[in-house]
Amino acid sequence: MSQVRSSSSAARPAHWFRGDINGLRVLAIGPVVAFHAGFPGFSGGFIGVDVFFVISGFLITTNLVREVTATSRVNVAQFWAKRVRRLLPASVLMILVTLPLALWILSPLQWSTLGRDAGSALLYISNFVFAQQATDYFAVDLGDPSPYLHMWSLGVEEQFYVLWPLLIIAAAAFARRRGVSIQRILLVAFSVTIVLSFALSLYWTQTAPAAAFYLLPTRAWEFAAAGLVAMLSTKFLGAPALRATMIVVGGVVLLGTVFLLTEAAPFPGFAALLPVLATILIILGGRTREGETQVWPARLLAIAPMQWVGKLSYSWYLWHWPFIVLAGVAFETQTSWVLGTAALASLGAAVLTYYLVENPIRFNPALTQSLRRTFIAAGAATLVGLLAVGGAIVQGNNAGERYAVFQDVRLDRPAPECDRETTMVLDIALCEMGAVDSPVTVVLVGDSHAGQWKDALAEAAKQEDIRLVVRWLTACAAIGADTVSTRGTFTEGCPSFVEETRAIIQEIEPDAVLISQAEAYDGRIVEPDGGELDLPAQLDLWRSSYDETLTLFKQWSPRVGIIQDNPRVDYDPSTCLVEPGATAESCASPRDEALDATAVLQEVAREAMAGHEIDAFFTTNDVLCDEYCKVMDGDIPVYRDYNHLTRSWTMTQVPELRKMLVELVG
Template structure:
């Protein structure tokens, strides 16, 4: 049956809709349209399509079906696979468009984004050109469904990395299976009839192992589960199993096949609307779109343009399917780069505009780049020329990114060297001293003066510490030595003796407890403990506030059981060894998708209850208020405003929630603890400068640099002394 015959709508007189194994499948072209529209609308934030990311899974199943069928037919016909021809065809199909979009993305990032952010994106581009971008993103723990940091315009290239790695592995797998079948005396060639069973067994085992890995890694290492080939191979294998079972599918009666096809399509559409960023993925949730895609493809072997093909084979669906690859390539960088290019907020109107622009660019790319590269006669006749094209395309992206790394230097402050904002270290409070000589106001006055002196217009100083390039890595030791537990670690797994500093033999213990916003104060508390001869114990866990709140993790995509277990262990530890003082700190960036939000009634109520509990075990309690929220990644912003750091200074009204702070203060006092409003350590009455003296305040969009935490040690020390002396 020809492609033209398959393209008909079908009707009562169509009694032979079954397709041959090698026939062009217009319904699959239409299925690509469903997949790309789901992905694009999801990434554009269109309401109701939160699960549209499953479109990538649909693409993987389609690839597994087409590539496995192609390789199996060749190996059973010729007993081998012509690898040069295979890779040449894949190169012509994918790489010219990928190179064109990749080069444009790198140049666009250089023009639109802050230099520091752009340089990181160029490295992403190099990794993507080498087809290992998915592992770079996995290693970074990147998750563009939940991350607070700006996503990379190359991030969607992760799926191309999986595809390219699949193309490297799958032919070897098919060839090896054919060799083993020959060794076992099984027919491999077309005469006698080739055996499918060995290939089905191999793909089934690989698929089962991959699915098991995906389920485990989704819980233990979500970024690696999302981005890596080992956890996505089962989706490709599912498509391959459909390809190997075409004969069985073709035996289905037309009505059951049509029901299966429509059911599969409904399953894809339902998962696009019912799944979301908090769904653990890929894990078992990915079974739904994978099964749906397998049903559509398998049923299409029978129904052709009937059944679900009535929709998928429509001209508009096929037209979108033809442009789906280029649209997928363009949609993500345009979504990220168009709003800042136009100076407009990334709201729904701008996202819709970006979607339309990316579709137009996709059409141009298909006609000007994709199709000429794919169908050029000279390339189709020569595997060597096609492979040379592959090398040139990859080299183009990598070379442009390397060149841009050279052209755009590491951003450095070039303003006049600033004087250090030295704070006078005050002696510990004497409990019997006159309360009118409270050192807290004196310490805060020093910081307020330094902050006010740094609030005016100024260039980024040449002696900034840490430098903009060093800032993202400027983490306190507790962030890297295991004292701040990761998502899956709890207290007993690592012990806690290694998280003690200061005078470790001192009878006075101060415990610093909370999430990463507690850990970032460790450098300040260490200085205080050393001066006061205290024993400091730091106990922190990522995105885990100490309040007894049921918590879901958008980063893990599930209930955060490790956090709740860790809280219980902390309380048990404190009961067994009550510290003299507990310093409690936590981020105030928790959103409703954690099952609670900072400053909401549950937050305030559980804060008071937590302070009461800690006080009841015999410890004084000091709750540190929030740091000012800079509203953006500070080093990136400064790299784009080297001549005016005030451009990155948020208004005090936006950076500090005065109502929430007042509610926390009242709750802490009611629980018998002490509360420290820290806003004046960061803000003037109007704005919150991000450089104080020669010190950078934030290393990202919410964590302090080690240097600024240490700079504030005298003020924090005065607060700690006050909490201990007020008994």
């Protein structure tokens, strides 16, 4: 082993460390954290992971090629041991600290999945797990999260670390047998990897997007492209002015991608070329000849603050996502200031991890001088982690058996299918339910709180020989008032959806229109351009929009009905019901609290309705609430989250909905 170390150090130039590359890590970790924390403007921040991939590909290839060139071999065991000492201590610590916190904060119904994700993270195979689950990285609901989702990228990197030295060893053996230059064989091997991997990335991005995003075969070209750069001779550096320009251009493209790329862009695919090529430009621009000073943009990347954050980037990446996810659940919000505070707090955890765990273990003499001790320690730490994970899975399975009724409660929603779909009106698809050939038509309009009634209303309409046309869009108020989410974003397509719905009603002139929408938008009602309004102005806008909508609907349809928004609780009832010792009674909400969230806009709605004849009015307030609002109706869960009703419960209301429809159509 001592011989291997002396050979490696002899082959390594004194200037092997590049501060500009360490500083480049800041341009990777910063956007990732900002993106996950929901900071506005960082829609493409997820490409920071690709920057990390390129950096790893460049540095690892540089070291491996340097070793194989000097010694005609690669000490694979030593290489893997270095990676283990570098990466495993901090990751195991994060996983084991996060696990009990997540078990405490998350529902027992999530414990089995949590254990699975933690176990796959310990074994660096979580990218396979999330690809198999077809997890949409860009649509992660922080109300039902995996605090280990970010470990997919560490899985990709570890798999690269396993396979890349083997590829270089195979290339070296082939070069010796053929009597050709190892560099030439490696150039061919890297080029073939780039072509095949990038082609697969383009194909899978369209046909299997989850696999394309999470798996190494579609990301290998990013590492290999960096490997090609590592093979370039310093003869081809170019003038200092050219290198400075390359870094500036690379930085502009990289930051432009962070700010302009959106989650809607197919990724990785062609879009991944932008961060990869930009990072390569920055790395190339920072290269120097022996004794030469780096160009000024590279020196800027190497300043002390950039070096400090760059050193912490690995630990910060490990901690930032669990902090963000668990803070979002614990505080029941996804606002940027809460998630941003969590992200900054995770930097503190990164500092402690780096100075107390990551560096001390990485350079511990007892480990660096013994491959055996390194691998035994790594195996022991992983085994301890897997035992803890097994306990979480067992507890989760037990909770699942005890509360099987709640396992699928979040999925207990109306099916997306319609009884019949037509495009006969204005070339817009119509969802028809109930008695689809009936001459009597009712149009249901609203947001997801209209959608939750879809199947129950369809059954009631069918029994009363009524055709039900359904028009709803999540987080899009039926009355057309502009609202934003808790993150301050508009619902995509809402204004056009409202206009199309009104055009449909005007065109088909239904016998009645039925409005159903959430009534807890106060605080999130804005001007059409997103401008903020104080609360009185918000209420005035809601009142006038409601009044205008009723006026228009009365012009196009003789009768209008209202389904008042249901009571809502400020917690997840299923999570409450699976807690040890919980009962339906202990999880019920005081009536005043359950009605408080909708009280303001319901009062405004009553004021708007006062000037119009409302032909039917349906409310669940007294059905669900006496002194307390129930979350279980017999053995049927009432809520699938804190504000949406389950399909199972709404179907129990079919008899009352039949009466309401008869009254509505007169």
